[in-house]
Amino acid sequence: GVDTETGEVLEDHTENFGNESNSPAQATAPAPELTVVATMPLRHRVLAQYIGEGEYLYHVDASQKKEILRLEMDTDNSYVQNLLLAAENVEAFKKAIEHDIHKIVNAVKKVFPVDGKTPELATVIQFLKTWFETEHIDRGLLVKEWAKGNRVSAIQRTESGANAGGGNKTDRNPDYEHTLDTLDVEIAMATLPMDFNIYELPGSVYRRAKEIVKKKESPFKEWSAA
Incomplete structure (x- = not known):
């Protein structure tokens, strides 16, 4: 087209869908x-x-x-x-x-x-x-748990919003052996102030829990005695 005021030739922006073809190639496409x-x-x-x-x-x-x-x-x-x-x-x-x-x-x-x-x-x-x-925000975690073989039915969160693991019936690794010693370590971990994922336990948390058991620190010794 042409701009009637300036006489400038304008570009044609209409797309050619093969109805009117300028070349044989376009006609067959x-x-x-x-x-x-x-x-x-x-x-x-x-x-x-x-x-x-x-x-x-x-x-x-x-x-x-x-x-x-x-x-x-x-x-x-x-x-x-x-x-x-x-x-x-x-x-x-x-x-x-x-x-x-x-x-x-x-x-x-x-x-x-x-x-x-x-x-x-x-x-x-x-x-x-x-x-x-599952909440939108937790779906990525759910997929990760299932991909690892943990058939969790929910992603549970602590009050601070940290992932506390799944709501599955077999809550731990099937190879994990429950003894009085491991129970003591779990009780000690429960007394720690920080949040952590029970499925991917940081080494520092485990070492701190073992130290609490060894030194019989409070409140662990009262909890363990119960």
Whole structure:
């Protein structure tokens, strides 16, 4: 176009989608057919984020849609089938927004690596429910605990907000042997003023607790006697 006041020739900013072509190449390259993920059925929304390899997919093209349909029909892929069935069995998942679906699908892949052992359906459902019940700020910690094999049902925090470990039934390492000596050390640790993660015990905390036991410091000696 031309500016009527200055006579200056203006650049044309309209995009050419192949309707009017200046070259034969453009004529044979129609605009890609994109589908907005949020408009798709739940199973396809889950698979869209699954094939995104960690990247949030707002829309998918024809080839990605083909891959989604292929995965949905692949009954031999028990990992994908369990993920889809679990998603359909967790109410919070069915109501989730796209960004949460993206986060939870990637969390599942971190906890249960795709190239590892396929998790049982009940385990995937348990993880999905726990993830949605966990505060946003604690979801990263939850994923770390599960990835380590600690099937915690919650991330508990102390009054100061420090991570106090999970609410799992087997609260400690299965190899951890409970004796009167280890009980004394645990009592001593309970008397310490600082917060720490019981799953990743700092060496300094453990050494201080052992010292308290050895010297029979107060209030440990009264607690231990009880």
